[in-house]
Amino acid sequence: MFVFTIPFLENVADKNEEVGQQIVNNSKLLNDFTSHNIQLSVLLPTYMEAETLPKLILKLEEVLKNINFEIVVIDDNSPDGTAEIAEEFGKKFRNIKVIRRHGKFGLGSAIVEGLSAAKAKIVVVMDADLQHPPEVLPYMLKKLREGYDVVIASRYIKGGRIYGLSLWRRLVSRGATVLVYILFPRLRYITDPLSGYFALNKDVTYKIKLNPIGYKILLEILVKSRNIKVCEVPYSFQRRTMGKSKLGLHEMLNYLRHLYTLVKETKKM
Numbered sequence: 001m002f003v004f005t006i007p008f009l010e011n012v013a014d015k016n017e018e019v020g021q022q023i024v025n026n027s028k029l030l031n032d033f034t035s036h037n038i039q040l041s042v043l044l045p046t047y048m049e050a051e052t053l054p055k056l057i058l059k060l061e062e063v064l065k066n067i068n069f070e071i072v073v074i075d076d077n078s079p080d081g082t083a084e085i086a087e088e089f090g091k092k093f094r095n096i097k098v099i100r101r102h103g104k105f106g107l108g109s110a111i112v113e114g115l116s117a118a119k120a121k122i123v124v125v126m127d128a129d130l131q132h133p134p135e136v137l138p139y140m141l142k143k144l145r146e147g148y149d150v151v152i153a154s155r156y157i158k159g160g161r162i163y164g165l166s167l168w169r170r171l172v173s174r175g176a177t178v179l180v181y182i183l184f185p186r187l188r189y190i191t192d193p194l195s196g197y198f199a200l201n202k203d204v205t206y207k208i209k210l211n212p213i214g215y216k217i218l219l220e221i222l223v224k225s226r227n228i229k230v231c232e233v234p235y236s237f238q239r240r241t242m243g244k245s246k247l248g249l250h251e252m253l254n255y256l257r258h259l260y261t262l263v264k265e266t267k268k269m
Contacts, residue, residue, distance in 0.1 A: 108212030
């Protein structure tokens with residue numbers, strides 16, 4: 001069964017950057033990871049993120065400066081030079097790996113490829129468009145250190161916020177979540193099962209076969225896994241200031257196909 005908890009994280013929604021910096025300065029917490037040789041892989045699936053990727057990399061290097069970590073960029077042949085930018089940053093920081101894919105194959109398969117390439121047992125998945133604040137990462141890592149298998153950054157639990165989404169996008173998001181609750185009732189205690197921002201112990205993925213359609217790979221992990229401990233931490237989904245949203249009719253149809261496939265597969269489990 002799933003075990004859920006909502007941690008007490010006061011004011012994290014309003015002060016992500018401030019709280020994140022406080023944790024960075026807390027060497028005792030971060031050294032707890034390094035002293036146990038726990039490394040971290042941050043997976044960044046990208047397509048057309050040349051504007052936002054440099055800022056994200058610099059933020060990650062700052063927030064995680066006391067942790068031995070790597071960044072794995074999985075790029076879907078971005079014509080704006082995203083992969084080249086990541087490689088240039090790799091020359092400077094020496095902890096960035098770039099996987100170039102020769103086509104636009106989708107976020108889900110990019111994450112699966114990134115999981116295979118990741119060197120660390122602890123993995124974080126996040127978007128490269130700056131809508132997922134890196135300052136929340138130390139909280140997520142802390143919960144993994146406490147024994148949770150999957151830690152979800154949630155927009156919907158107490159303390160979570162959403163900035164910059166239109167009413168239509170909010171309705172689409174909530175409607176997609178309601179479909180999950182109807183089709184997979186045991187996930188109803190998770191407030192954000194479609195989050196694109198999560199951390200996990202990679203051992204979880206060894207026990208299941210991942211074959212995502214579209215971009216909601218967290219849902220696939222939650223549906224197919226058994227006897228894992230899951231918790232959520234609040235975060236503020238940031239307003240997009242650069243680039244364009246990848247959500248369109250094609251992704252919506254892929255999501256419905258993904259749900260249909262998962263329902264069929266769970267009947268066989």
